[in-house]
Amino acid sequence: MAEEIDTLDFTIIRAFNDVNKPILGICRGIQSINVCFGGSLYQDIPNHKLPKEERHNVRFEKKSFLYNCYNSDQMKTNSLHHQAIKEVAKEFKVVAKSEDGIVEAIENKNIIAVQWHPEYMMDIKFFDYFINKICNKDH
Numbered sequence: 001m002a003e004e005i006d007t008l009d010f011t012i013i014r015a016f017n018d019v020n021k022p023i024l025g026i027c028r029g030i031q032s033i034n035v036c037f038g039g040s041l042y043q044d045i046p047n048h049k050l051p052k053e054e055r056h057n058v059r060f061e062k063k064s065f066l067y068n069c070y071n072s073d074q075m076k077t078n079s080l081h082h083q084a085i086k087e088v089a090k091e092f093k094v095v096a097k098s099e100d101g102i103v104e105a106i107e108n109k110n111i112i113a114v115q116w117h118p119e120y121m122m123d124i125k126f127f128d129y130f131i132n133k134i135c136n137k138d139h
């Protein structure tokens with residue numbers, strides 16, 4: 001089943017990318033996007049599958065989607081995953097990391113991907129900024 005899901009994910013990611021459509025990856029989405037473009041994953045990382053209500057600190061790179069969205073270089077996010085990016089796909093820039101060095105966000109042109117779940121945090125600002133800055137470009 002996982003292989004079928006990967007195949008579907010990669011097909012959709014490539015199709016959207018081929019026509020320059022916006023792509024937003026969340027949790028497994030960042031992992032699928034990274035692998036689709038040639039990156040790799042840590043299969044099991046400790047200390048990142050926290051209870052839904054717990055948060056950890058994530059730092060943002062300046063001149064990134066996230067830095068511009070929040071007007072800050074850091075924020076607390078949830079952490080509900082046991083896999084994470086190991087090697088970043090060549091076309092992508094790492095724009096956020098947790099304090100232990102785990103990649104928490106990548107971006108490339110029309111693709112934004114985060115390891116956390118902004119929807120669980122009711123982070124309307126994140127989705128609003130994505131729609132207004134990425135989706136409303138001339139795509």
